[in-house]
Amino acid sequence: MKLLRNNLLEAFCAVVECGGFSEAQFRLGISQSAISCRIRDLEIALGYRVCERGRSGFQLTERGKIAYEKACEIIRMVEDFDAELLELRGTITGQLRIGIVDTVISLPGFPLVPALQRFFSKENDVNLEIVVASPNDLKEGLITGSLHIALAPFKRKRDELEYIKVCSENHFLYCGREHELFDAGKDEISPEILSNHAVCQRSYDMIVARDAKTPEPKAIVTNMEAAAALILSGKFLGVLPDHYATQWVETGNMRLLEHPNLTWTSEFYVASRKSQSHRQAVEWFIKALLQEGVI
């Protein structure tokens, strides 16, 4: 019994992601009737319906949801497998899925841009995909195989992953021009201000709460730009990486609330699976990130 024959699963996944047969035509490059056939064949092979469709809308069945998740997984694995065998030719190839957190391009020492330059300075057939997500999601991606490499500040290390430190990022507390602390004297800046003012922070780096036991942050964001917006509004204090806040500090729109107990550092790591199925593309990119040797 072969569910992978004739790209039945690719069709299924495309249909799910496009929300219907008609839309999936363009993504798959085949006609709607061909898609209809494939889904029908898949359902015959499986023995159950994977989705409800028709004029009344597209919806996965319960089993269809499970099937979809597993289908995505096996497709990725097969892709990686193909790439592995093809790399035996000598040419590095295949999909390379890299995950990062947001707002890192301006981080001094962040190795992504030079690594991309090194990696792609030599001709290759690698197809790159870069996703931006939280460290936790990136960790998950590495474990499930949906990511090959992640660059992020990982706090807890997982046994099945390998971490190599590449750089670090300094965080400080900032307020916007409209904030009452903007013109406060140096002696007014102390860790207590965290308790007395609304604070916003990224959901995944709860550094503020830990060190100074704020009752609870007034706003939680999942992304730096959102944090910056809240700080610039003047209604929130917030923690930002210095390299990111600089642009507003220099234009007088933000102020660094300087105090030795209001700084944090996070270590950035290159993370990948230990038992990485030996993809040259992955190994070489890691090398490129570590600035080792010439690609």
Added chain:
Amino acid sequence: MKLLRNNLLEAFCAVVECGGFSEAQFRLGISQSAISCRIRDLEIALGYRVCERGRSGFQLTERGKIAYEKACEIIRMVEDFDAELLELRGTITGQLRIGIVDTVISLPGFPLVPALQRFFSKENDVNLEIVVASPNDLKEGLITGSLHIALAPFKRKRDELEYIKVCSENHFLYCGREHELFDAGKDEISPEILSNHAVCQRSYDMIVARDAKTPEPKAIVTNMEAAAALILSGKFLGVLPDHYATQWVETGNMRLLEHPNLTWTSEFYVASRKSQSHRQAVEWFIKALLQEGVI
């Protein structure tokens, strides 16, 4: 690029395992020329030759060896994947690969036979494969996924595996009828005899050597029957499970060398992967092994 299309890999693996195209015809149920085409297509897709063949014999190339290993792996994974999705129908199905050590059928409390009875007393589409190997190979098989369940005496536990104790096995030292210790008095039996006589043992349970520091065993075997043969020859002492030695003791061909320091016990476990991709067949068989509930 799809290496899995048209069963290219199945053909490749069959050819490797059959040692040539001609022989693989019968296994694959297609003609020799069809196999030739498939291997050619595979090689075109890969961009390198996977095997040398012809009248001069069949042989994998270096890359071919690697490709073969990986192909076996992905085929197993795809099989498991198919089974997972098919099990959503409600019927348990697919391949179930179980590993055991040798000479366990007569071990009291060994749950395999009753489990098979329970498991197959309810109609199902499961295809069973039972392999006999050393605990170490079984562990390896569980980790790589070539086995779903293993029943064996595991000493060191692996983190990624789950172990449930099911029974234990008592080992004693035996000699054959022709051995000089066969008629020895009780007071002549002591741990020292291990140093003074040739001893055979299974390569994976080095219990004798550890406890009594024999210089080195004179014979190493990988299987109980071989050990029994050596003991029956009268030239070797050896450790056997009591339930297995009984047949020769009762017929006067072996003697148990009884001494409190010359007995060993090994614990048998049902082992499986913790993060087992949720196959009902696997879970149900484990339940059957543990005599839990009714299948």
Added chain:
DNA sequence: TGTTTACATGAAATATATCAATGTAATTAA
């Protein structure tokens, strides 16, 4: 040298997949 074995190749046959056109059923609009 001729025979056998093991695989390769080409054309025809067969099987499979896709397309274009059309049908159907559920919405939405009139």
Added chain:
DNA sequence: TTAATTACATTGATATATTTCATGTAAACA
């Protein structure tokens, strides 16, 4: 209520892919 629209299913023709059958080739063997 009817017509139009949308989303998919179906059908028969067509294109593509795969397999077989017959035959070719090359190496080993006798």
